Amino acid sequence: MTSFTLADVRERTYKKRDAWWTVFLVDPLAARLVVWTANRTTITPNQLTFSAGVLGLGAAGCFALATWPWLMAGALLFHLSFVLDCMDGKIARLKGNGSVFGAWVDFVFDRIRFFGCMLALLIGQWAATGNVLYLILAPVVTFLDLFRYLNGSQVAKTRRSMRRQLRVAARGSNGSPTVSPSETADTEATDPDGADPERPAEADPAPVVFIEEALRDNPDLDAETLRNDAHESGARVIDVHRGFTDRFRWYTSVRNALLRGRVRPHLFSGIEFEMFICILAPLTTLIVPVTLLACVGLLVFEVVIIYKLWLATRDFTAEMAKLQRG
Structure with missing residues (x-):
């Protein structure tokens, strides 16, 4: 046994x-x-x-x-x-x-x-x-919980789509690109229809390295070392999150510190949302304040995710133009 x-x-x-x-x-x-x-x-x-x-x-x-x-x-x-x-x-x-x-x-x-x-x-x-405020909070909490699921699914799908297009453009091929395991774990939500089957490594003639995904898998690396190693190995380096990291230079060090402890940077996700409402709120009996805090925390992080995606789409457009120019 x-x-x-x-x-x-x-x-x-x-x-x-x-x-x-x-x-x-x-x-x-x-x-x-x-x-x-x-x-x-x-x-x-x-x-x-x-x-x-x-x-x-x-x-x-x-x-x-x-x-x-x-x-x-x-x-x-x-x-x-x-x-x-x-x-x-x-x-x-x-x-x-x-x-x-x-x-x-x-x-x-x-x-x-x-x-x-x-x-x-x-x-x-x-x-x-x-107190009728409790009845008002119920649909607000319901809406935010549904919104985070829809937003997470669509953000993950959009990110995968951008990577596939960049991978194909980098290879100068019309074939279906390889999707690495890290590309299917961007958020809590998953979209089975958004991922392509993974091909054997030997069928990948032109490796493409996406900076943020590689750093997320190994937070002990730094971006410059990763770029140098990738160039030496003949891989194409693409960073569609440079717009975000350039604006918030502290983000990378904070993210890496969290990841070393297995904590994802999305600090107020659906799990914290649920636990604040169904554990912290009843334990403290501060049900309205804690529920409102949970709603604000979730909304703030969802807005940040959307903002980061918007910046990534701008970097994506620039990278595609660069690749198409050769």
């Missing part, structure tokens, strides 16, 4: 980049529970997903009761539900027993858990206090 260790879990199941909430407040517990679960039980990822859903329903029920002891219980159940939700993916990667249907179930249960708990929390507070 295979005996998995904590080192196995960290090496084989940890994401290279993750939300800071997950890195600091979830993974330390989830990893240890995964070791015990994988070695001592036959629990499957789908069973963990359904268990997380049950705890999520329990959290929603607690939130609906509206008083502080129940709000605290709901926050605890929501956190434990998220821990189990992280464990299902880790078990699947560790044992290789995940499934396509399981990934769909995991996604759907995530959304049901958050919307159910958020609505139970806000409507429960409205029923208890009569």
